[in-house]
Amino acid sequence: MNKSFGSLVVGAGGFENLPFLEKDYRNYIDKARYLRLGAGGAGALQEYFLRMQYKNPDFFALMDIGDDGRLKNVFWADPRSRAAYQYFGDVTWLYCMDGMAPKAIITDQDRAMKNAIAIVFPNTRHRFCLWYILKKVPEKLGSYGSYKSGMKNDLMKCVYDTQTIEEFEKD
Numbered sequence: 001m002n003k004s005f006g007s008l009v010v011g012a013g014g015f016e017n018l019p020f021l022e023k024d025y026r027n028y029i030d031k032a033r034y035l036r037l038g039a040g041g042a043g044a045l046q047e048y049f050l051r052m053q054y055k056n057p058d059f060f061a062l063m064d065i066g067d068d069g070r071l072k073n074v075f076w077a078d079p080r081s082r083a084a085y086q087y088f089g090d091v092t093w094l095y096c097m098d099g100m101a102p103k104a105i106i107t108d109q110d111r112a113m114k115n116a117i118a119i120v121f122p123n124t125r126h127r128f129c130l131w132y133i134l135k136k137v138p139e140k141l142g143s144y145g146s147y148k149s150g151m152k153n154d155l156m157k158c159v160y161d162t163q164t165i166e167e168f169e170k171d
Contacts, residue, residue, distance in 0.1 A: 003131055010134045042071035108132040
């Protein structure tokens with residue numbers, strides 16, 4: 001299941017509360033991306049990035065273009081952002097950031113990812129994504145009566161409506 005779609009499922013309180021299927025969601029997103037970029041847009045964007053890199057070698061861009069010539073993913077960082085990274089250390093792609101490791105990486109509970117992160121980025125904090133954790137809650141607690149009779153709502157309130165450690169622990 002797509003993680004973005006999974007977030008919608010969690011936010012809606014379950015599959016039964018969504019009026020569409022994951023396939024409908026993917027079709028809508030693909031169509032919206034294509035319409036927003038327009039025909040030939042990927043090539044125009046690539047040309048723009050090349051011009052920017054020619055003007056300033058510190059401009060960085062990567063594009064992922066599918067076999068059909070449509071843009072799938074894009075990442076760029078202008079020189080100002082790259083310079084700011086030296087001061088603020090944002091979590092950003094390692095290659096773009098001159099070999100500086102990220103401070104944190106958020107993933108699902110994949111053991112291979114956990115092991116790889118520990119080896120490649122020994123000083124980086126590895127955390128599990130909220131979506132994955134919340135996806136597991138019904139599997140682990142769904143059979144308990146207290147979960148069905150209010151614990152689920154209390155848990156969601158703690159997770160989404162608290163801003164401090166004290167608020168979380170109080171709720």
